[in-house]
Amino acid sequence: MDIIQHLATGFSIALTPVNILYCFIGAFIGTLVGVLPGIGATVSIAILIPLTVGLGPTTAIIMLAGIYYGAMYGGSTTAILINIPGEAASVATSLDGYQMARQGRAGPALGMSAISSFAAGILSLILLMTLAVPLASYALRFGPPEYFSLMLLGLTIVVSLVGKSMAKGILAGIFGMLLATIGMEPLTGQGRFTFDNVDLMAGIDFVAVVVGLFAIPEVLENMEGPSMEVYRAKIQNLLPTRQDLRQCSGAMVRSAVVGFFIGVLPGSSGAVAAFMAYNVEKNLSKTPERFGAGAIEGVAASEGANNAAVTGAMVPLLSLGIPVSAPMAVLIGAFMIHGLRPGPMLFDKNPDFVWALIASMYVGNVILLVLNLPLVGLWTQLLRVPYPYLAPGILVLCLLGAYGIRSSFFDVGIAVAMGLVGYAMRKLDYPTAPVVLALILSPMLEDALRQSLTLSKGSLTIFVTRPISLTLLILAVVSVVYALLSRRRGRRVSGEGV
Amino acid sequence: MLTGLFRKYAGLLALAGGVALLAPAAQGAAAAAYPTKPVQIVVAFAPGGSSDQVSRLVATYLTKKWGQPVSVVNKPGGGGVVGTAAVAQASPDGYMVNNAMVNTLAFAPAAQSKNPYNWDSFTYLARVGVTPSVLTVNAGSPHKTAKELIEAVKKDPAKFKTGVSGLAGTGAFGIAQILHSSGIDPAKVDMVSFNGGVLVVTNLAGAHVDFVAQQLPEVLEMVRAGKLRALMHTNPTRLKELPDVPTSREAGFPAFSVMASSGYVGPQNLAPSVVTAWETAIADALKDKEFAASLEKMGLIASYQNAKEFKAWTEEQYNSAKQLADSLGIKK
Numbered sequence: 001m002d003i004i005q006h007l008a009t010g011f012s013i014a015l016t017p018v019n020i021l022y023c024f025i026g027a028f029i030g031t032l033v034g035v036l037p038g039i040g041a042t043v044s045i046a047i048l049i050p051l052t053v054g055l056g057p058t059t060a061i062i063m064l065a066g067i068y069y070g071a072m073y074g075g076s077t078t079a080i081l082i083n084i085p086g087e088a089a090s091v092a093t094s095l096d097g098y099q100m101a102r103q104g105r106a107g108p109a110l111g112m113s114a115i116s117s118f119a120a121g122i123l124s125l126i127l128l129m130t131l132a133v134p135l136a137s138y139a140l141r142f143g144p145p146e147y148f149s150l151m152l153l154g155l156t157i158v159v160s161l162v163g164k165s166m167a168k169g170i171l172a173g174i175f176g177m178l179l180a181t182i183g184m185e186p187l188t189g190q191g192r193f194t195f196d197n198v199d200l201m202a203g204i205d206f207v208a209v210v211v212g213l214f215a216i217p218e219v220l221e222n223m224e225g226p227s228m229e230v231y232r233a234k235i236q237n238l239l240p241t242r243q244d245l246r247q248c249s250g251a252m253v254r255s256a257v258v259g260f261f262i263g264v265l266p267g268s269s270g271a272v273a274a275f276m277a278y279n280v281e282k283n284l285s286k287t288p289e290r291f292g293a294g295a296i297e298g299v300a301a302s303e304g305a306n307n308a309a310v311t312g313a314m315v316p317l318l319s320l321g322i323p324v325s326a327p328m329a330v331l332i333g334a335f336m337i338h339g340l341r342p343g344p345m346l347f348d349k350n351p352d353f354v355w356a357l358i359a360s361m362y363v364g365n366v367i368l369l370v371l372n373l374p375l376v377g378l379w380t381q382l383l384r385v386p387y388p389y390l391a392p393g394i395l396v397l398c399l400l401g402a403y404g405i406r407s408s409f410f411d412v413g414i415a416v417a418m419g420l421v422g423y424a425m426r427k428l429d430y431p432t433a434p435v436v437l438a439l440i441l442s443p444m445l446e447d448a449l450r451q452s453l454t455l456s457k458g459s460l461t462i463f464v465t466r467p468i469s470l471t472l473l474i475l476a477v478v479s480v481v482y483a484l485l486s487r488r489r490g491r492r493v494s495g496e497g498v
Numbered sequence: 499m500l501t502g503l504f505r506k507y508a509g510l511l512a513l514a515g516g517v518a519l520l521a522p523a524a525q526g527a528a529a530a531a532y533p534t535k536p537v538q539i540v541v542a543f544a545p546g547g548s549s550d551q552v553s554r555l556v557a558t559y560l561t562k563k564w565g566q567p568v569s570v571v572n573k574p575g576g577g578g579v580v581g582t583a584a585v586a587q588a589s590p591d592g593y594m595v596n597n598a599m600v601n602t603l604a605f606a607p608a609a610q611s612k613n614p615y616n617w618d619s620f621t622y623l624a625r626v627g628v629t630p631s632v633l634t635v636n637a638g639s640p641h642k643t644a645k646e647l648i649e650a651v652k653k654d655p656a657k658f659k660t661g662v663s664g665l666a667g668t669g670a671f672g673i674a675q676i677l678h679s680s681g682i683d684p685a686k687v688d689m690v691s692f693n694g695g696v697l698v699v700t701n702l703a704g705a706h707v708d709f710v711a712q713q714l715p716e717v718l719e720m721v722r723a724g725k726l727r728a729l730m731h732t733n734p735t736r737l738k739e740l741p742d743v744p745t746s747r748e749a750g751f752p753a754f755s756v757m758a759s760s761g762y763v764g765p766q767n768l769a770p771s772v773v774t775a776w777e778t779a780i781a782d783a784l785k786d787k788e789f790a791a792s793l794e795k796m797g798l799i800a801s802y803q804n805a806k807e808f809k810a811w812t813e814e815q816y817n818s819a820k821q822l823a824d825s826l827g828i829k830k
Contacts, residue, residue: 043572046545050558143706144690184576187665187691191612198583198614202575266700321719322700326544329696333551336795343719407571447693454690455659455706 003129010355014363019062022055023360026063027367030070031375037078037086037211037401041071041327049334057338058353062360064334068327069121069310069361072270073368076113076303077379081106082394084215086401088206089270089306091436092278094214095161096291096298102231103294106380107238112248112296113303114372115240120256120304121365124311127260129358133347136319139264144451145462149472150265151445154272156476157279158438159483163292163431172430176438179204186447199410208411209439211398212418213425213432219391220423231383238377240296248300251281259305263312266324270306271440277305279479288486292433311361318346318354532775536567538594539762542581542602544574548715551796552626552760553597559783564775577664578602579613586615588765592772595623595764600756601667603763604812608819609666617816618809621768623776625761625803625811626784627793629713630733631672632743633754634726636705644729644749647709648680655686661698661707662691669698672711672732672756674822679753684826702726713758714739715797732757733799760798761808777804 013019033044045064052060075090080097093113100109142150155173162169182193183203194200240248255277262273281301282291291298316322321343323329335342340350347354382390402415422432456462464470539557541550553570560568573581578599585596598620607613633644641647651658662670670689677684690707692698695716702710703725710717718739720726728740730749737743746754762776783789784800793800803811 042545046550046554046570050554140700140704143701143704184579186693196612196614198576198580198587201583201614202573202580266697316700320700320703320725322696329547330545330550333796336797337551337792339795341719344723344725345719406573406575408573451690451692454688457656457688 006351006355007129007359009352010357010359011362013058013352013356014062014359019059019356019360020363022059022063023066023364024367024371026066027070027073027364027371030067030072031074031368031371033067034071034074034086035077037084037207037397037404039404040087041068042330044071045327045330045334049330049337052334053337057335057340058356060338061331061334061340061353061357062364064331065357065361066364066367068331069307069364070368071327072303072307072310073114073117073372075306076117076299077110077375078397080109080113080299081379081382082215082390082397083218084394084398084401085210086207087270088210088440089274089309090302091210091214091271091433091440092274092302093299093306095278095302095433096293096295098218099292099294100296100299101383104231105294105296106231106383107376108240108244108296109299110376110379111239111373112244112300114369114376115245116248116252116255116300116304117307117372118365118369119252120259120308121311121368122362123253123256124260124263124308125358125361125365127257128311128314132315132319135264135315136344139266139316139320139322141468142265143466144448144455145466145469146472147265148445148448148452149463149469149476151272151441151448153472153476153479154276154441155438155445156479156483157275158434159480159487160279160282160288161292161431161433161437164429168428168430169434172425172432173434173438176435177442179209179435180439180442180446186443187450199408202406202408204414204439205402205405205408205411206436206439207405208402208414209418210436211401212415213422213435215394215398216415216419217422217426217432219394220419221426222387223391231387238380239373244296248297250284251277251297251300252304254280254284255301255304256308259308260312262305263309263324264315266316266322269325269440270309273305273309273312274302275437275440277301279483283479283482283486288489314358314361317342318357320344321346532592532769532772533564533566533568535593536569537564537592539568539570540581540585540594540596541570541572542574542578542596542599543572545572548629548713548758548796548798549578549597549599549760552793552798555789555792555796556597556626556762556780556783559786559789560779563779563782577606577666579606582606583614585763586619586765590621590765590767592764592768592775595762595776596620598759598761598763600759600812600815601664601671604816605666605668605671605819608816609823617812619766620763621766621773622805622809622812623762623764623768623773624780624805625759625801625808626780627760627798628801629715629758629760629798630731630737631668631711631754631756631758632714632717632721632731632740633672633676633709633711633729633746634699634702634717634721635709635729636702637725637727638705639708639727641729642727644676644744644746644751647729648676648682648751651677651687652680652682655682656688658709659688659690659707661701661710662689663693663695663698663712665689665691667695668713668756668758669695669711671819671822672754673709674826675756676711676751676754678822678825679751699726711754711756713797718797730754759801759811761803773805 033039075087076093079085079090079094083098085091085094097109158173258277259273313324402411543549557568582602588594607616721728728743
């Protein structure tokens with residue numbers, strides 16, 4: 001009952017015209033920066049903080065939080081339309097979303113990503129309200145060994161992404177891990193493969209690799225065709241059909257849960273959540289072979305999970321004052337500027353603020369759904385632009401995105417180099433998604449492995465003697481076995497033999 | 499449609515205060531009047547950290563004061579070394595400066611022989627403030643004072659684990675100062691390095707490590723809420739945020755003195771007029787009530803130093819860090 005009372009107070013604050021207006025502004029800016037690769041939520045929030053000083057603290061935070069989850073809605077747009085995942089969290093979306101766009105189903109893909117984001121957003125908010133306090137201590141129980149096992153579980157997803165040849169897929173994953181080792185080594189700051197070059201010391205930026213591997217080869221390959229008709233089929237209906245929705249309802253619920261619980265953990269990210277949810281759907285599907293070829297559940301799972309992860313990230317932020325991700329860290333800065341100290345006492349000391357923020361996230365999710373569904377029509381119009389005109393635009397966006405993250409021309413060079421690598425990989429039939437997954441996960445995996453071994457003085461038993469870690473390891477084994485089995489089944493169905 | 503998309507993109511960049519586009523165009527502009535064009539502050543860390551927050555505050559203030567856009571550019575990576583090195587190599591006109599932290603400026607070159615710059619590869623401008631380090635344990639720890647904790651560590655160093663954020667950070671140097679001065683070989687205590695202070699504190703709260711020496715704002719709220727216990731800090735006087743916690747001198751560990759700092763440096767050979775402009779601007783900013791209040795909310799204690807004092811202070815930090823690094827044999 002307490003919750004309902006608190007929530008009512010929260011809504012009474014969140015639904016004042018001023019707060020609705022700023023919630024809308026936040027959601028709108030978020031959608032915009034989400035659409036554009038290279039300008040992320042983190043930078044936008046950081047830039048806007050000084051401008052919010054004149055607003056009341058609640059209003060300011062409502063707007064800034066809106067940018068964060070708004071960016072998750074917007075992030076799918078370029079991933080689906082032109083295969084540029086602007087943020088790590090939308091890589092998994094592009095796997096099926098872009099294929100759907102090519103089949104003339106960009107509308108349903110975009111629509112589903114908005115609907116699934118909305119559904120998962122609302123479901124995860126319910127989890128946030130009911131579980132925030134007990135979950136805070138659950139997040140603290142994740143020490144280095146638990147992270148190691150979680151990241152290992154994440155890496156098993158490579159098996160789901162390999163495509164036709166297992167060997168090529170695993171090689172691609174190893175390539176990603178190798179890329180991740182470039183730069184300053186996390187424990188002692190020793191340079192690895194840096195050749196005393198300052199740019200290499202910073203490591204290989206993720207966005208540069210993604211636009212390089214995903215978008216540039218796509219453009220190059222499309223230019224080879226005589227007609228350059230990339231989006232072959234006619235654009236069908238703009239919104240998901242009833243059948244699409246039915247097909248995705250399970251994915252929405254599951255991705256909300258997976259995304260929320262991954263989001264709660266400091267140091268993990270929306271990308272991990274999205275990939276995990278994607279993997280769950282693929283493993284549960286009766287037709288896993290459709291994944292990667294335009295399965296709408298894949299889009300729903302990835303988008304639902306990355307939005308739910310934002311809500312999950314509110315748990316340690318509000319109950320412990322711990323930011324789990326870069327945008328959250330900026331948000332903490334905003335809290336402090338407005339005289340709010342996020343920490344274990346925030347719920348008790350500023351209940352009105354906390355509940356107004358939670359209520360505003362309900363409002364924001366509704367605003368985003370209303371905002372994004374009509375945009376679907378607009379975005380799909382973009383695909384009517386003849387490809388020869390669209391292609392240079394895509395390339396410019398790619399390079400701008402690569403530059404924008406760290407204001408570095410070196411990253412533009414990396415993007416171009418990765419574009420050529422990606423093109424070669426395509427021609428030789430190597431999958432590129434495992435590279436990206438390994439690049440995201442392996443730095444965290446390495447950190448956690450070495451931290452755990454420092455804690456255990458070199459003994460590997462630390463991973464199996466701690467219950468959470470052991471559970472995750474068992475899940476990792478199950479995940480591999482399951483994926484292998486469904487692979488065999490898939491092959492049998494498609495008549496390739498075993 | 500496409501042009502519309504680009505127009506939106508351009509609009510956003512403009513909104514970003516020209517973060518990406520406004521590179522200093524002409525070089526070696528007349529030095530007498532400064533600034534005559536937009537100034538970039540390079541922050542060597544991702545948005546959201548202390549360096550970034552303080553610099554955005556400074557940028558807003560300077561934009562008003564100077565009538566020229568002052569913008570923040572984030573160049574994260576390599577524990578802050580990459581962005582700092584970029585400024586060391588920038589053209590010496592004063593239009594690209596660096597928000598320098600003591601760990602990037604003094605500790606990284608002290609601990610890494612291959613560091614791309616040294617502590618004196620810069621023109622020092624002014625220091626804004628400092629943040630004390632706090633020796634902290636989990637609230638469930640049996641050790642109530644710094645003395646008790648260090649006695650116990652002395653008895654059985656192998657039983658203890660400590661968390662730090664990078665081996666050249668203030669946390670690692672603070673712990674080394676305490677252990678070394680107490681006659682404990684720091685190598686005997688397992689030091690787990692995490693990616694950022696947030697994770698260090700999280701792991702202390704989850705009791706995965708036993709004690710840490712992170713910066714005040716990182717531990718303050720958890721200490722106030724009774725989840726962590728602060729044993730001593732490096733501020734010369736008692737802190738008004740934690741009035742019951744002794745200073746390191748009071749607690750009997752005067753060697754524990756490391757302070758994080760936030761200040762501004764530029765490439766070598768900046769014109770004196772640039773240095774004066776920064777000294778005056780930062781000194782004025784700290785007198786501004788609103789600025790000072792915002793600074794305090796970020797957990798930075800205002801502590802102005804002019805260029806000369808800031809340089810001398812950094813040299814002192816470098817020397818003591820180097821001495822420690824050499825005696826511990828951690829220099830690579």
